[in-house]
Amino acid sequence: MTAPVLRVEHLTMRFGGLVAVHDLSLTAERGHITALIGPNGAGKTTVFNCITGFYKPTEGRIALQFGEPHLWDALETLTESGKRGHVRWDGSLYLLERMPNYMVAKRARVARTFQNIRLFQGMTALENLMVAQHKTLMRASGFSVLGAIGWPSYRRAECDAIEKAHYWLDRTGLTERADDPAGQLSYGQQQRLEIARAMCTDPVLLCLDEPAAGLNPHESAELSEFLRSIRRQHETSMLLIEHDMTVVMEISDHVIVLDHGVKIADGTPNEVRNDQKVIAAYLGVEDEEVGAAEAEVGL
Amino acid sequence: MPDEAAKPAAAPAPGPDVVRALREAGVTALIAFGLFLPLIGFNTVQNIRNELVLETRWVLLFSMVAIIAALRFAQVAFIAPYLAEQRQKRAARPVVEATETPWWTNYAVLGALVLYPLLAILFTVLINGAPGGAAKWIDNFGIQILIYVLLGWGLNVVVGFAGLLDLGYVAFYAIGAYTCALLSLHFGLSSFWLLLPLAGVLAAFWGILLGFPVLRLRGDYLAVVTLAFGEIIRLVLINWVPVTKGYAGVSSLPRPSFFGYPFVDAPGGFADRFGIPFSPLHRLLYLYYILLIAVALSAVIISRLRRLPVGRSWEALREDEIACRSLGINTTNSKLAAFAIGAFFGGIAGALFTARQGFISPESVNFSESALILAIVVLGGMGSMTGVAIAAAVIIGGTEALRELAFLKQIFGQDFDPAQYRMLLFGFAMVVIIVWKPRGLIGTREPTVVLKERKRIDASLVREGHG
Numbered sequence: 001m002t003a004p005v006l007r008v009e010h011l012t013m014r015f016g017g018l019v020a021v022h023d024l025s026l027t028a029e030r031g032h033i034t035a036l037i038g039p040n041g042a043g044k045t046t047v048f049n050c051i052t053g054f055y056k057p058t059e060g061r062i063a064l065q066f067g068e069p070h071l072w073d074a075l076e077t078l079t080e081s082g083k084r085g086h087v088r089w090d091g092s093l094y095l096l097e098r099m100p101n102y103m104v105a106k107r108a109r110v111a112r113t114f115q116n117i118r119l120f121q122g123m124t125a126l127e128n129l130m131v132a133q134h135k136t137l138m139r140a141s142g143f144s145v146l147g148a149i150g151w152p153s154y155r156r157a158e159c160d161a162i163e164k165a166h167y168w169l170d171r172t173g174l175t176e177r178a179d180d181p182a183g184q185l186s187y188g189q190q191q192r193l194e195i196a197r198a199m200c201t202d203p204v205l206l207c208l209d210e211p212a213a214g215l216n217p218h219e220s221a222e223l224s225e226f227l228r229s230i231r232r233q234h235e236t237s238m239l240l241i242e243h244d245m246t247v248v249m250e251i252s253d254h255v256i257v258l259d260h261g262v263k264i265a266d267g268t269p270n271e272v273r274n275d276q277k278v279i280a281a282y283l284g285v286e287d288e289e290v291g292a293a294e295a296e297v298g299l
Numbered sequence: 300m301p302d303e304a305a306k307p308a309a310a311p312a313p314g315p316d317v318v319r320a321l322r323e324a325g326v327t328a329l330i331a332f333g334l335f336l337p338l339i340g341f342n343t344v345q346n347i348r349n350e351l352v353l354e355t356r357w358v359l360l361f362s363m364v365a366i367i368a369a370l371r372f373a374q375v376a377f378i379a380p381y382l383a384e385q386r387q388k389r390a391a392r393p394v395v396e397a398t399e400t401p402w403w404t405n406y407a408v409l410g411a412l413v414l415y416p417l418l419a420i421l422f423t424v425l426i427n428g429a430p431g432g433a434a435k436w437i438d439n440f441g442i443q444i445l446i447y448v449l450l451g452w453g454l455n456v457v458v459g460f461a462g463l464l465d466l467g468y469v470a471f472y473a474i475g476a477y478t479c480a481l482l483s484l485h486f487g488l489s490s491f492w493l494l495l496p497l498a499g500v501l502a503a504f505w506g507i508l509l510g511f512p513v514l515r516l517r518g519d520y521l522a523v524v525t526l527a528f529g530e531i532i533r534l535v536l537i538n539w540v541p542v543t544k545g546y547a548g549v550s551s552l553p554r555p556s557f558f559g560y561p562f563v564d565a566p567g568g569f570a571d572r573f574g575i576p577f578s579p580l581h582r583l584l585y586l587y588y589i590l591l592i593a594v595a596l597s598a599v600i601i602s603r604l605r606r607l608p609v610g611r612s613w614e615a616l617r618e619d620e621i622a623c624r625s626l627g628i629n630t631t632n633s634k635l636a637a638f639a640i641g642a643f644f645g646g647i648a649g650a651l652f653t654a655r656q657g658f659i660s661p662e663s664v665n666f667s668e669s670a671l672i673l674a675i676v677v678l679g680g681m682g683s684m685t686g687v688a689i690a691a692a693v694i695i696g697g698t699e700a701l702r703e704l705a706f707l708k709q710i711f712g713q714d715f716d717p718a719q720y721r722m723l724l725f726g727f728a729m730v731v732i733i734v735w736k737p738r739g740l741i742g743t744r745e746p747t748v749v750l751k752e753r754k755r756i757d758a759s760l761v762r763e764g765h766g
Contacts (some may be wrong), residue, residue: 106627120618120759124746131615132626137608144609183760201626234640
């Protein structure tokens, strides 16, 4: 049952002399919510940007697989072949570090949200969700040729797309605001719309970068419930960066803690909560313990 | 709702505040008097004996003071409250407005455009007794404006939709026009109907060719490279004399024929075949309707494209390129499509331009032409096809109308040529638009898809392109 959807191995990202992420390995299980936490500047967003193809990692392998889990067996041959991915009728395996960012979203079906919300402000909520279905609609419109002459199959596809957008607007409670520009929605609504937009791409892996930032406790409880229901009803695994520990502890199956670009803990929420290194990273330690802890971490 | 919000604020000042205005005017008059007394009130002149004599100019002084006091009075009593009210109205207006354009607007406009040349002929016949004078109205106003509408819409795809600032758009116009010219000159292709699509396709091809290297550039850098591309094309046309004939240009280009019957005063021509007296108006009318069909078709195609995924990806690209890529949109392909389609319409416009002039030279494709088309797009409201069409009609029609103001010579003297003031008025119009409507005549955006209620999106939310 539990096979990984994402495997990050020995990921290192350097910006000039700065090592943002150092030799990080992690796995995200299929159908699980994996949280990535750590103090500010720990390199969480850098990891996200590497996974989603916005940064090209200096070293390391990022592999994503969906469909039949036995495709993982092809990982080594794929790596040696120098190709980007291995696609079969029963599933696909991709090496994300070899793909440009739009391919990561289009082929490997990794969707993401952004720390500072990046909606199309001047387009309506509905349009935002329609843009997200670009791949499907583009194919249905015969790369604009059939669409331009009003071919019936395209009209049907567009109706389906609107239907799907409507579903996600309902799920996020934005149906009433469907025809309002995204820039006019409240902060919480914009955050929900961004998640809905990411979900409209039918992702295998959804990467959420601080979805609960700026929400009040009531709203973040709603968000937790929403994310859990997405996981229940859709075959989407999630990778989550979050500072709100209530949300993290409540919904994640697995927590990975980063500090200074290095993984310091990895386990269930309960294990991580009681980990000395994590407590040290978040709360600081008394002076004599600092040396010991740093030696353990490898600094 | 907005009306209720505006009322309480406006209530305390029901009419112009005359007392305050009078007081302000008095103060201003005093200050003006103090300033002008030494400057205007006294004047020193030398008399015959080289003596300095002090003259007083009370009439001039008091009239100046009176003018200034009156202006101040008008400003305090009328102008300032009016502006404040306007500002309040603007603030109270909801950002999203419902659309009220009735469905038949487009048909009404199309009908008016179909009737326009006929009405022009009718009025000229009524006034002059002969239809000859109508040529000016059909050609300079009708055909020329329609060509610029086509160019404006083409550039609007690139600048307005995709947000890519293209300063060398005239290059595609040149490619379209010279495709017709050179293919007929060197390869003897004499059918306009064959050259027209070729012009569009070749221009689109060059659009893609230019697009590939430059699309990684953004904003100002993209603008500079496209500007350079426009200049390169023009310089090649000037200097490659064996092929392009350089400055001399290419003349006697093929004109569209009516199903094989050319518009000539000869046996086998259109007039001869249909047994009507020859008139140069036939050709102009025909060209006008060809252009009208071309413009109507482009309107349909471009507005459809905008509602297709590719069009939505252009606008999404203008809003946020990074978000586009995170949704799996290949932004390079989207930009190339925008460039190619923009260039296609530029090429078609170029071919139709040769059909109008029968002559093309590098003079017609210099940078000022690019700037003019860009001005049409910016003044019209980037992204709004209606706005661009209105702007083209106003700018091109306005320039042409200046030539019609010959009666002003009776006032300003024979040396006065109103057309000389074209650029001055053009600049003035630009400044007025930028101050009054910084996002162009039509700054609101129509959503491409609607769930329940169609609402316009205010310009303040829509991003302008940044490359």
